[in-house]
Amino acid sequence: MRIETAAYASRWQGVAPSAKALFALGGMGAAWIARQPGTLGTLAAALALTALLGARVPLRTWLAVALPPLGFLLLSCLTMLVTFSPDEGWHWAGALWPAVTRTALRSLAMLAALLGFILTTPLPDLLSLLRRLRTPELLLDLMALCYRMLFVLRQAWDEGVTAQSARLGYRGWRHAWRSTGLLAGQMAVQVWQRAGALQMAAEARGYQGTLRFLPALFPHARRQNAWALMGAALLLALAIGERLGAGA
Amino acid sequence: MSAQLEVRGVGHVFADGSPGLRDCSLVLGRGRRHALLGANGAGKTTLLQHLNGLLRPGSGQLLLDGQPYDYGRKGLAQLRRRVGLVFQNPERQLFSAQVEEDVSFGPLNLGLDAAAVRARVAAALDAVGLRDHGRRAVHHLSFGQKKRVCIAGVLAMEPDVLLLDEPMAGLDAPMQDELAALLARLTARGVTILLSTHDIDFAYAWADDIHLMADGRCIASGPAPLLARDAATLQAAGQRQPLALALHAHLVARSVLPAGPGPRSVDALLDALRCVPFTSSGKTPT
Numbered sequence: 328m329r330i331e332t333a334a335y336a337s338r339w340q341g342v343a344p345s346a347k348a349l350f351a352l353g354g355m356g357a358a359w360i361a362r363q364p365g366t367l368g369t370l371a372a373a374l375a376l377t378a379l380l381g382a383r384v385p386l387r388t389w390l391a392v393a394l395p396p397l398g399f400l401l402l403s404c405l406t407m408l409v410t411f412s413p414d415e416g417w418h419w420a421g422a423l424w425p426a427v428t429r430t431a432l433r434s435l436a437m438l439a440a441l442l443g444f445i446l447t448t449p450l451p452d453l454l455s456l457l458r459r460l461r462t463p464e465l466l467l468d469l470m471a472l473c474y475r476m477l478f479v480l481r482q483a484w485d486e487g488v489t490a491q492s493a494r495l496g497y498r499g500w501r502h503a504w505r506s507t508g509l510l511a512g513q514m515a516v517q518v519w520q521r522a523g524a525l526q527m528a529a530e531a532r533g534y535q536g537t538l539r540f541l542p543a544l545f546p547h548a549r550r551q552n553a554w555a556l557m558g559a560a561l562l563l564a565l566a567i568g569e570r571l572g573a574g575a
Numbered sequence: 576m577s578a579q580l581e582v583r584g585v586g587h588v589f590a591d592g593s594p595g596l597r598d599c600s601l602v603l604g605r606g607r608r609h610a611l612l613g614a615n616g617a618g619k620t621t622l623l624q625h626l627n628g629l630l631r632p633g634s635g636q637l638l639l640d641g642q643p644y645d646y647g648r649k650g651l652a653q654l655r656r657r658v659g660l661v662f663q664n665p666e667r668q669l670f671s672a673q674v675e676e677d678v679s680f681g682p683l684n685l686g687l688d689a690a691a692v693r694a695r696v697a698a699a700l701d702a703v704g705l706r707d708h709g710r711r712a713v714h715h716l717s718f719g720q721k722k723r724v725c726i727a728g729v730l731a732m733e734p735d736v737l738l739l740d741e742p743m744a745g746l747d748a749p750m751q752d753e754l755a756a757l758l759a760r761l762t763a764r765g766v767t768i769l770l771s772t773h774d775i776d777f778a779y780a781w782a783d784d785i786h787l788m789a790d791g792r793c794i795a796s797g798p799a800p801l802l803a804r805d806a807a808t809l810q811a812a813g814q815r816q817p818l819a820l821a822l823h824a825h826l827v828a829r830s831v832l833p834a835g836p837g838p839r840s841v842d843a844l845l846d847a848l849r850c851v852p853f854t855s856s857g858k859t860p861t
Contacts, residue, residue, distance in 0.1 A: 541679030
């Protein structure tokens with residue numbers, strides 16, 4: 328929900344998703360090529376600042392979305408640094424520090440590139456981009472329906488919890504468990520009913536087996552793609568320059 | 576008045592054995608405003624779903640422009656292009672993530688090209704006052720806005736007949752006024768409208784014809800000013816007399832207003848009262 332809200336509030340919501348995807352891909356490619364911690368750190372910072380300053384994604388949102396993967400990254404790094412051997416038992420593997428630093432910074436840069444994309448692109452735009460990229464229609468239809476149903480069911484769930492709370496359904500953990508169970512059972516019925524209702528609504532508007540939607544129009548896509556390509560090229564040049572410099 | 580849609584002795588029984596419609600008959604005149612009134616469970620929604628071809632009659636038949644409904648694939652596509660249905664609960668009609676996408680669903684199913692679809696989507700959103708909301712997520716809209724998106728989704732198919740299942744339910748007074756204005760614009764364009772409602776006052780003020788449903792049957796049809804005076808028939812359909820008519824009758828009985836055709840709304844009645852001059856004693860002249 329936080330990602331969704333940020334994407335709609337972003338200053339780049341109206342920017343062509345192809346442009347944002349190109350820039351993110353450029354950032355990921357550069358992070359994959361670069362090896363030096365300094366370069367990787369610069370890439371991560373540049374990509375994060377682009378989202379924060381360029382697209383005006385709130386710092387709090389960026390951190391909240393980044394925290395779970397960052398926690399996972401930290402845990403992975405620790406398991407690399409703290410190792411076990413039969414002779415020494417558990418010990419600190421300081422020799423792995425450079426490799427771990429590189430891996431961590433590379434992951435951070437990749438994460439920043441990805442967050443810059445998803446925190447500025449509402450899912451319908453992403454679906455539209457995937458449709459243009461010839462992703463199988465069935466997969467896209469499923470994604471579109473799941474996305475819509477997510478909000479419909481969330482609303483139904485919230486209404487159910489409110490109605491139960493009003494009748495003391497959550498007074499004490501035993502009541503809470505019972506109420507949650509009852510609501511979960513009711514949700515299954517609701518899903519079935521709503522699926523039937525949506526099918527009927529689609530048929531009323533001439534549904535013939537394929538969900539067809541009008542793709543969103545981005546009148547400045549060509550110019551925005553050019554800018555994104557330039558930005559991506561700059562990041563890639565930084566990474567390639569570093570690799571060439573290290574090889575010389 | 577030429578008949579555009581006709582329901583002849585239609586019966587329908589649901590899968591669980593409960594009757595939906597029993598020998599139901601009514602005629603919808605072309606370009607007119609029709610209100611379908613009845614208590615809960617009277618069969619209003621079932622009838623609307625029959626008119627859109629979503630349900631098939633177990634007995635009897637439905638006719639469009641004098642021709643029986645064709646339930647073949649092509650026939651149904653043609654029927655649903657001409658007869659659009661707006662459901663009562665928008666959450667059960669909207670399945671696209673974005674407003675524009677959802678409104679485009681029907682026209683795309685008609686096989687129109689992208690440019691024509693875009694034009695229709697823009698016109699439909701314009702008609703319901705949501706021109707600037709095309710790129711918004713459906714779940715970010717209010718209930719009233721969602722309802723308007725539902726109507727736009729059907730208007731974009733440019734139907735000749737628009738069926739609305741309790742369109743006023745859940746809308747506040749200003750939104751009801753906006754919807755009434757939209758319906759007036761559609762009627763002016765020659766669209767035949769049939770809406771189901773529980774609100775006899777709205778039906779009496781708005782409709783040209785009223786159809787009363789009870790127990791799966793259409794028990795009476797007729798011009799709104801005539802049918803609204805028939806208290807016994809209204810009662811049989813679980814309806815009271817329109818407030819404007821009841822008030823008018825009392826005021827006439829007390830010689831406050833002259834006898835004559837009753838006003839169609841309380842507002843019209845107030846206008847009539849304002850035209851009556853006060854006497855110096857504070858009483859109106861008889």
